[in-house]
Amino acid sequence: MSYPPPGRPKAGAPLGGGRRRRLRGSYKARATSRSGARVVGALTVLAAIGIVELLIRIGVINRFIVPLPSQIAAALPRIIVEEHVLQRFGQTFLEVAWASLLLVVIGIPLGMLLYRYRLVRLATESWVGALAAAPIVLMYPLFLVIFGRSTTTIVMIGFAAGLAPVILKTLEGLAGTRQVLLNVGRSFKLTTAQQFRMILLPAALPTMFVGVRLGLIFAMINIVGVEFLINFGGLGQLINELAERYDMPGTYGAICFVVVTSIVFFDVTERVERWMRPST
Amino acid sequence: MDAAEHIAHAMPTPAATPRRVWTLRISIIVVVLAAWEGLAASGWLFRDVVPSLTTIGRAVGHVLTSADFYRNLGVTLYEIGVGLLIGGSAGIVIGIVLGANRFLAQAYEALLYYLGPTPKIIFFPVMIMWFGVGSGSKIAMGVLSCFFPIVISTAGGMREIDKVLIRVGQSFRASWWQMATKIYLPAMRQPIMNGVRLGLGVAIIGTLLAETKLSNRGIGYLIIQAYATFDMPRMYALLIVLFVLAIGANAVIGRLGAGRMDNPR
Numbered sequence: 001m002s003y004p005p006p007g008r009p010k011a012g013a014p015l016g017g018g019r020r021r022r023l024r025g026s027y028k029a030r031a032t033s034r035s036g037a038r039v040v041g042a043l044t045v046l047a048a049i050g051i052v053e054l055l056i057r058i059g060v061i062n063r064f065i066v067p068l069p070s071q072i073a074a075a076l077p078r079i080i081v082e083e084h085v086l087q088r089f090g091q092t093f094l095e096v097a098w099a100s101l102l103l104v105v106i107g108i109p110l111g112m113l114l115y116r117y118r119l120v121r122l123a124t125e126s127w128v129g130a131l132a133a134a135p136i137v138l139m140y141p142l143f144l145v146i147f148g149r150s151t152t153t154i155v156m157i158g159f160a161a162g163l164a165p166v167i168l169k170t171l172e173g174l175a176g177t178r179q180v181l182l183n184v185g186r187s188f189k190l191t192t193a194q195q196f197r198m199i200l201l202p203a204a205l206p207t208m209f210v211g212v213r214l215g216l217i218f219a220m221i222n223i224v225g226v227e228f229l230i231n232f233g234g235l236g237q238l239i240n241e242l243a244e245r246y247d248m249p250g251t252y253g254a255i256c257f258v259v260v261t262s263i264v265f266f267d268v269t270e271r272v273e274r275w276m277r278p279s280t
Numbered sequence: 281m282d283a284a285e286h287i288a289h290a291m292p293t294p295a296a297t298p299r300r301v302w303t304l305r306i307s308i309i310v311v312v313l314a315a316w317e318g319l320a321a322s323g324w325l326f327r328d329v330v331p332s333l334t335t336i337g338r339a340v341g342h343v344l345t346s347a348d349f350y351r352n353l354g355v356t357l358y359e360i361g362v363g364l365l366i367g368g369s370a371g372i373v374i375g376i377v378l379g380a381n382r383f384l385a386q387a388y389e390a391l392l393y394y395l396g397p398t399p400k401i402i403f404f405p406v407m408i409m410w411f412g413v414g415s416g417s418k419i420a421m422g423v424l425s426c427f428f429p430i431v432i433s434t435a436g437g438m439r440e441i442d443k444v445l446i447r448v449g450q451s452f453r454a455s456w457w458q459m460a461t462k463i464y465l466p467a468m469r470q471p472i473m474n475g476v477r478l479g480l481g482v483a484i485i486g487t488l489l490a491e492t493k494l495s496n497r498g499i500g501y502l503i504i505q506a507y508a509t510f511d512m513p514r515m516y517a518l519l520i521v522l523f524v525l526a527i528g529a530n531a532v533i534g535r536l537g538a539g540r541m542d543n544p545r
Contacts, residue, residue, distance in 0.1 A: 033383070033386070034386050037383050037384075037385075037386030037387040038386065038387065038390070040383075040387045041386075041387035041388050041390065041391060044387070044388070045391070065409045065410060066409075066410075119300060119301065119304055120304065122301045123301045123302075123304040123305045123308065124305075124308070130527050130531075133481060133526070133527050133530040133531075134523050134526060134527055135481070135484055135485045135488065135522070135523070135526050137485055137489065138485065138488050138489065138492070138500070138503065138519065138522065139519060140492075141492070141503055141504060141506070141507035141515060142507075142515060142516075142519065144507065145329055145507065145510075145512065145515075146325075146329060217397050220399075221397065221398070221399040222399075224399040224401075224402060225399045225401040225402070225489065228399075228401055228402055228404075228493075229401065229489060229492065229493055236399070236402065239402050239405065240405070243405030243408075248409070251405055251406070252406070255402055255403065255406065258398070258399070258402055259395070259398050262397060262398040262399065263394045263395070263398070266394060266397050267394065
């Protein structure tokens with residue numbers, strides 16, 4: 001007797017007690033294997049840190065170039081208190097928030113405009129695609145000239161870097177609305193506004209959020225990068241200042257802080273995106 | 281416009297003629313250029329912040345005929361090329377390993393997935409300490425930037441290979457090398473090319489940003505020099521040339537991957 005692959009019961013077949021137990025066992029085995037693998041991954045990172053500590057202590061790695069991981073850990077409370085990390089984090093967060101507001105207020109309507117006017121879409125969609133591939137952050141000297149060495153420059157770079165995905169995903173979401181839903185709206189004789197509010201927007205929202213999320217990630221990456229490059233603002237500037245002071249444990253600690261912050265940011269936006277996606 | 285018209289708009293309509301599309305494109309370009317020229321002549325902004333089109337055109341011509349530009353372009357291309365070679369090779373090899381082994385993927389791929397979207401330029405002080413202020417640190421920035429998209433794309437591509445193809449290879453008793461060259465690599469061409477395309481884009485950004493921060497050669501250095509001397513036409517010219525090169529390289533690699541997939545043998 002042959003069984004369907006684990007986790008995929010045959011359509012319409014009732015789950016008998018034996019099969020249910022086998023499936024549950026299979027899920028459990030997979031979950032155990034996955035958590036085991038994650039533990040191995042975490043242990044590998046810890047082992048790598050331990051090996052680096054050892055190599056520095058025995059002099060294989062120069063401690064003036066790579067500080068001891070224990071020194072980096074010890075520097076974290078110092079940079080949090082003395083370098084006002086939380087205020088800097090707040091400043092970077094505010095810049096990202098401003099950029100995301102601009103992305104939503106300008107990017108989504110532009111995507112809607114491209115959806116609404118087919119000719120405009122045909123004429124400019126490839127330009128927006130090219131904009132997505134363009135290294136916009138390299139224009140930061142130009143933005144410096146126009147807006148000065150200020151928060152506006154940082155916010156505008158973040159906005160410019162995140163604009164293309166927001167436009168393209170809004171367009172994709174609206175254009176991908178199922179025809180049957182539009183037909184239902186038509187059968188109810190909905191007005192354009194009702195059609196948009198009750199059918200197009202809810203159907204396109206998950207894809208639109210993917211675009212906003214991508215835009216936010218691009219904005220965040222570029223904002224921290226430009227803060228570092230122009231030595232102004234929040235977390236990016238902190239790394240630059242510590243590096244210029246040759247505070248190696250502090251520099252590495254600040255880099256770790258920014259990496260952890262961006263991982264948390266990425267994870268949170270990903271969870272929100274998953275929550276918004278219909279479970280089909 | 282009522283709902284019926286709106287739906288008619290959303291439904292597939294006869295394609296607008298290419299002539300109308302091109303007319304609109306040319307109109308948009310003309311309007312933007314005229315607005316630019318008007319702004320340049322208005323005196324509303326500081327002098328030279330928005331130079332006239334003829335000034336920018338002259339600067340583009342000057343940049344393209346200057347030996348200095350090509351010398352610096354060569355340095356930047358070398359740094360990006362070596363970065364892409366090292367980061368891309370490492371990404372493909374590690375991606376294949378992760379794609380082939382579920383346990384390793386579960387153990388390590390999440391680390392790569394979450395480290396991928398971090399801003400790489402913040403590692404530049406570390407790269408300077410490790411590799412010096414010359415080309416080494418810029419190449420390292422290129423490697424660091426392009427590694428993540430390539431490894432993630434390759435691992436995903438490896439997992440998506442049609443199992444039937446693998447079984448066909450095994451039923452023909454193909455050797456390891458034959459499996460790699462006849463089954464795995466052709467089947468993974470598109471994900472690898474996508475990864476390389478993304479990797480190239482971020483390698484260009486990583487390398488050039490590093491050049492703008494600390495360097496005495498390369499296109500990034502030229503751009504920041506133009507900023508430091510307030511030579512705005514030259515800065516615009518360099519940015520235009522750079523954008524054309526970056527978008528062109530992206531399009532060529534994208535077409536290479538797509539073209540190959542269109543004509544599978």
